[in-house]
Amino acid sequence: MSNIHLPIILATLMFSFLFLGEARDFYKSIPRETLNLKKEKLSHLHFYFHDIASGPNPTAMRVSSSAITNTSSSFFGAVVIIDDPLTMGPELSSKQVGRAQGMYAGASLSEVSFLMVLNYVFTRGKFNGSAISILGRNPVSSDVREMPIVGGSGRFRFARGYAQARTHAVDFKTGDAVVEYNVYVFHY
Incomplete structure (x- = not known):
């Protein structure tokens, strides 16, 4: 192909993308009412998370580790899969409201700090069948840790906020x- 034809080919390709509407075919704006989105609400949920690594029925299981995990004071490289009960009170026997399902991983060389990737899946009340998705850093030795809510499902569709x-x-x-x-x- 000669160098003279290259500009003509490029111009033809650009022209076809501009006028054929390729870039606009994958999206469209829709009114909120289409998805039954009413006024946004702010809810406060309070519960206890039971991470049980011992006994005959653990709810947290280490599934992977790095070469230095067992000698690291920060559990660096450990990956733990969880299906932890969420209860109304601090006792495991208190009323269960859901499960924390997902994983956390030792993500710091210098302190016990986990990368949390999990869903709070609710099994009671008005949020039964809905879930909140968390993705964030959990520096365990801090008194209060804050992790972002990155989404959700069911009644928590389009969710945003934070978990302390x-x-x-x-x-x-x-x-x-x-x-x-x-x-x-x-949430809506």
């Missing part, structure tokens, strides 16, 4: 922990 975690109790021998959560979520 406070350690209520921890057993350093077993690794079991109870964490209090205050969640502030905008």
Whole structure:
């Protein structure tokens, strides 16, 4: 192909993309009412997260680790999959309102800080069947940790907000922990 034909080919391609509407075919604006989106609300949820690593029925299971995880004071490289109960009170026997399902990973070389990737899946009340998605950093030794809400499903579709975690109790021998959560979520 000669150099004379190259500008003609490029011009033809640009012209066809501009006038054929290729870039506009994958989206369209829709009114809120189409998705039954009414006025946005702010809800405060309060519950306890039971991370059980010991006993015959653990709800948190380490599935992977790095070469230095077992010698690291920060659990760097550990990956834990969870299906933890969420309860109304700090006792495991209190009324269960949902499950925390997902994973966390040791993501710091210098402190115990986890990357949290999980859903709070609710199984009771008006949020039964709905979930809130969390993705964020959890520096465990801080009194209060804040993690962003990045979305949700069901009644939490289009959710945004944050979750605050406070350690209520921890057993350093077993690794079991109870964490209090205050969640502030905008949703429709």
